[in-house]
Amino acid sequence: MDANRQSLLPTFVTEQLERVANRALHNAPLTRLQLHKLEGKSFGIELQRPHFPLLVSVTRKGLLFQSHWEGSADVSIRGPATALLRQLRQDDTTPAALMRAGIEVDGDQLLAQQFVKVMKDLDIDLESILGDLIGDLAAHQVTEIARTGLDWLGRAGKALLQQSRTFLTEERKVLLTPRQHARFRDDVEALREDTDRLEARLRQLQQHVANRQPLNSRSQKDASSQEDVSP
Amino acid sequence: MSDDKTTHFGFKTVSTAEKARHVGQVFHSVAQKYDVMNDLMSLGIHRLWKRYTIEMSGARSGQTILDLAGGTGDLTMKFSRIVGETGKVFLADINSSMLNVGRDKLLDHGYASNIEYVQANAESLPFADNTFDCITIAFGLRNVTDKQKALESMTRVLKPGGRLLVLEFSKPVNPTFEKIYDRYSFSLLPFMGKLVANDSESYQYLAESIRMHPDQNTLKHMMRKAGLDRVDYHNLTGGIVALHRGFKY
Numbered sequence: 001m002d003a004n005r006q007s008l009l010p011t012f013v014t015e016q017l018e019r020v021a022n023r024a025l026h027n028a029p030l031t032r033l034q035l036h037k038l039e040g041k042s043f044g045i046e047l048q049r050p051h052f053p054l055l056v057s058v059t060r061k062g063l064l065f066q067s068h069w070e071g072s073a074d075v076s077i078r079g080p081a082t083a084l085l086r087q088l089r090q091d092d093t094t095p096a097a098l099m100r101a102g103i104e105v106d107g108d109q110l111l112a113q114q115f116v117k118v119m120k121d122l123d124i125d126l127e128s129i130l131g132d133l134i135g136d137l138a139a140h141q142v143t144e145i146a147r148t149g150l151d152w153l154g155r156a157g158k159a160l161l162q163q164s165r166t167f168l169t170e171e172r173k174v175l176l177t178p179r180q181h182a183r184f185r186d187d188v189e190a191l192r193e194d195t196d197r198l199e200a201r202l203r204q205l206q207q208h209v210a211n212r213q214p215l216n217s218r219s220q221k222d223a224s225s226q227e228d229v230s231p
Numbered sequence: 232m233s234d235d236k237t238t239h240f241g242f243k244t245v246s247t248a249e250k251a252r253h254v255g256q257v258f259h260s261v262a263q264k265y266d267v268m269n270d271l272m273s274l275g276i277h278r279l280w281k282r283y284t285i286e287m288s289g290a291r292s293g294q295t296i297l298d299l300a301g302g303t304g305d306l307t308m309k310f311s312r313i314v315g316e317t318g319k320v321f322l323a324d325i326n327s328s329m330l331n332v333g334r335d336k337l338l339d340h341g342y343a344s345n346i347e348y349v350q351a352n353a354e355s356l357p358f359a360d361n362t363f364d365c366i367t368i369a370f371g372l373r374n375v376t377d378k379q380k381a382l383e384s385m386t387r388v389l390k391p392g393g394r395l396l397v398l399e400f401s402k403p404v405n406p407t408f409e410k411i412y413d414r415y416s417f418s419l420l421p422f423m424g425k426l427v428a429n430d431s432e433s434y435q436y437l438a439e440s441i442r443m444h445p446d447q448n449t450l451k452h453m454m455r456k457a458g459l460d461r462v463d464y465h466n467l468t469g470g471i472v473a474l475h476r477g478f479k480y
Contacts, residue, residue, distance in 0.1 A: 004466045008276070060316075069286065
């Protein structure tokens, strides 16, 4: 086994990621403008599960990715890949929200927030990317067809969901309607409150009984002492 | 340097003056097709080797970097982005044709403001002592006539704390893999050179010069002898290429 062997896989993955990211940025003018404000800054992203470290530096000519680096980045973001991706879809990108999602941030918190926001607001012009490959006219036709198709799919999906809901709730009666569910939830809530009240009463009663017992035992004790002193 | 001293030019033994002239001719001949041939011969892997070198350089904003024997400027391009406007990258090569191709390519890609071009011999670098934070020499050292002298010259111009990275063809670790690699180098490489660049001799020299280049441990020893500390190396692609790294303290 060669102790000095070095795998080039992380380098390869990083190169591909950089290529894709810069290509996407090329067609995302608004994001490019926002990134311009972060020029010269570096962001260390340490993905866990799977473990993959990545340094993203913002340069005048786009993003620069590295899988090995020395020293510290301006901001280090650590967390599971799924949590990071999920966070990019959330509206709240404050440090508290990142912490709640299991993401650790070291360094300039404001910078981290800005970076996550820029990534979240990525506005890639897919038509333009396609246009570079197959020409503007064909790209427009393809994206129009895709857009119409996606709209139709969205509408069909919604209709299917609505019909399925009606069938299962009204016809087969295997699912609750929202009103039935709300009533059930209110009943459960009322039951919970009743149980809480009952528990409180029982506790009060228990306390009352406990307070009375020493009195009884004291009166018994007094009675027995009186018997002792009697001639 | 006296002309009666001899050295290797591929498998031939020639005088030191003759080697410099022959290497010059080889690179004048291949300069225009250098990038295409590199992609073809290494199946594009040379880009990953260079990228790994940059990652190991620890280069950062504001630093001064020397890309020695930088040829067509692949490393300079990336370093220029890393060091930014406050830093500087020197692209140096002994061969004017390679330097011209590199300069044109970098200008075409919009890299200009933080790059200087210097025609220089690695054995006697025209820079003051302690100038650079990092020096890289990628696929250049094996063409240098006096390698030890070149390593000493590089150490001299490195700042204390700076590092030298030598990316160079080396000796494959696995003997079976070495045989396959030998067959590829001596049969296919000159054939491809003939086909694409119409120059099989230069690529025959490339294969021979790789075999004559010091192996991993010899080069490590040479770097230590030149005054570098903490010298280590990483074998890439089974040892076809090795990245040596040393620090000046």
